[in-house]
Amino acid sequence: MSAVTAARYSAVAITLHWLIAVLLIGNIGLAWYFNTLTGLERVAPTQLHKSIGITVLLLSLLRLAWRLAVKPPPLPAGTPAWERRVAGATHLLFYVVMLGLPLTGWFMVSASPLIHAFPIKLYGLVEWPAIGPLTTLPHDQMHATHEAFETAHGLLAKLSYGLIVLHVGAALMHQFVRRDVIVPRMVPFLRRPA
Numbered sequence: 761m762s763a764v765t766a767a768r769y770s771a772v773a774i775t776l777h778w779l780i781a782v783l784l785i786g787n788i789g790l791a792w793y794f795n796t797l798t799g800l801e802r803v804a805p806t807q808l809h810k811s812i813g814i815t816v817l818l819l820s821l822l823r824l825a826w827r828l829a830v831k832p833p834p835l836p837a838g839t840p841a842w843e844r845r846v847a848g849a850t851h852l853l854f855y856v857v858m859l860g861l862p863l864t865g866w867f868m869v870s871a872s873p874l875i876h877a878f879p880i881k882l883y884g885l886v887e888w889p890a891i892g893p894l895t896t897l898p899h900d901q902m903h904a905t906h907e908a909f910e911t912a913h914g915l916l917a918k919l920s921y922g923l924i925v926l927h928v929g930a931a932l933m934h935q936f937v938r939r940d941v942i943v944p945r946m947v948p949f950l951r952r953p954a
């Protein structure tokens with residue numbers, strides 16, 4: 761193994777990357793699914809969506825702490841400045857999405873009279889608190905607050921679609937067109953293409 765291919769992300773960073781990727785994309789799929797449902801049918805998948813979302817929030821906080829504590833491996837020396845900037849901006853925006861999507865979801869459901877009938881219960885087991893002050897707002901303010909967070913949640917979801925397309929597209933380009941060391945840094949069993 762050359763010195764360049766050895767410069768991988770840490771095992772913790774790799775585990776958190778793939779765990780969050782699967783949960784976040786799975787939660788988008790779940791939201792697309794429950795959006796096709798109406799009435800009581802919608803409750804169970806929406807409750808699961810909230811549990812997965814809070815899990816993503818907790819894992820993302822851990823990941824952010826790890827990212828700040830342990831430096832990622834440097835990009836290859838010849839990487840042009842514009843690519844470094846685009847990669848940096850994409851990764852930063854991913855943190856905005858990974859934290860912002862669950863937070864806006866949590867705020868949105870807290871500012872709803874339904875929170876009393878359907879409290880957030882992680883995987884049906886552990887109660888997760890609502891944001892106290894939002895649960896007691898006067899009706900009009902609660903409605904407006906709910907709408908604002910619902911809009912933010914939807915916009916962040918759209919941002920996540922764009923980022924996922926950009927990120928996966930860049931990974932495919934690195935692996936199959938440039939055939940460089942970038943993807944194996946995050947996929948432990950992958951070697952640099954010959």
Ligand code: HEM
Pocket residue numbers: 783784785787788791792795806809810811812813814816861862863864865866869880910913914915917
């Ligand atoms: C990884 C985290 C999350 C992702 C990727 C995600 C994604 C989505 C998406 C794509 C939608 C559909 C938006 C639209 O139709 O425009 C949605 C809706 C929704 N999300 Fe999330 N979400 C996350 C976390 C959460 C959390 C933590 C909660 C609550 C605790 C939550 C509650 C909801 C609810 C209630 C809706 C339905 C809103 C409606 O009735 O239209 N989400 N989410």
